[in-house]
Amino acid sequence: MSSTVITFPLTAKHKLKICQLMHLLFKGIEMAGRKKLESKETQNIQKKVIIYSTPTCHWCRLAKEFFREHKVEFTEHNVASNMIARNEMIEKSAQLGVPVIDIDGDIVIGFDRLRIMELLGIREQ
Numbered sequence: 001m002s003s004t005v006i007t008f009p010l011t012a013k014h015k016l017k018i019c020q021l022m023h024l025l026f027k028g029i030e031m032a033g034r035k036k037l038e039s040k041e042t043q044n045i046q047k048k049v050i051i052y053s054t055p056t057c058h059w060c061r062l063a064k065e066f067f068r069e070h071k072v073e074f075t076e077h078n079v080a081s082n083m084i085a086r087n088e089m090i091e092k093s094a095q096l097g098v099p100v101i102d103i104d105g106d107i108v109i110g111f112d113r114l115r116i117m118e119l120l121g122i123r124e125q
Helices: 012-046 058-069 083-093 113-120
Strands: 049-053 075-078 100-103 106-109
Touching: 049 058, 049 083, 058 113, 075 083, 083 100, 083 106, 100 113, 106 113
Parallel strands: 049 075
Antiparallel strands: 049 100, 100 106
16 A cells, blocks of 8 residues: 655745744634633632731731732731631631631641642742
8 A cells, every 4th residue: 555645836825825824823822822821810819818817927917918919809817806717717727827828718827829829820920
């Protein structure tokens, strides 16, 4: 069994059309990739973030600063003055230390920047 390959010369017009089609193809792939990244960036805004903290906690301040820098909306509960929030935090994390961060039900103990970025879909620039 033999195979036959048919070749034919391409005119300048054909070559130009192929280049235009390839350009459109790659542009479409690039735009699809951008839309995927944009949708991931908006996902972090939609996630429910709760931080359990105290006013004197350095790591709590860093975590809240991080959320503000990345435009992540969050709810803060001061467990030093709010016993209900303190009990809620202990129930969720089995911890007494702060910060405790709840991201859509995923509990992060301490300011674990990499884990928070992963959960929120944030990429370092």
